[in-house]
Amino acid sequence: MAVYAKLRGVIFLAITDFILFPDKKDWRSDHRLLDTKTYENDLQDFYFIFLELEKFNKELDQLENLQEKWAYFFKHAHESTLEEMENLIGHDFIIKKLFMLWIKLVGLKKS
Template identity: 95%
Template sequence: MKIIKKMAEYAKLRGVIFLAIADFILLPDKKDWRSNHRLLDTKTYENDLQDFYFIFLELEKFNKELDQLENLQEKWA
């Protein structure tokens, strides 16, 4: 019964977004300044935690001038 109660509480949770803003190159193999990541089970490759998101912004890779900004994300960065 305790497990069912915990599962019901988990079902009420909203998505979790982890946002990392780095003023250095964090992921050198990635070309884009923004990368989105999800969690996978390393054995089954299942995405059991579908509401967990990891977003990395690498400001050193962002090279647009003010007049080149195309969307709200770029204006915010």
């Protein structure tokens, strides 16, 4: 049995504060690997996800899902108030942990 068969999915996540793919409209793009000679997708469990925060333009009250919450956090945490971040976090344990780490590392505006 090949070693690859035992490997779980590998996700490469790149979060940019600039436009990486100017011809793509969406702020998130998902990519896969292909063999350049045969165009086979031998590494089917390898994913490359790019979040272009420059293209993400939703406001806090417009967020529809967890992906958008994360994008909002990465784009706006440095300029958000404590109240705004608490509204974003809600009951999400993981975002709350990241938020607490953020406060320790860089601080946050109180109002």
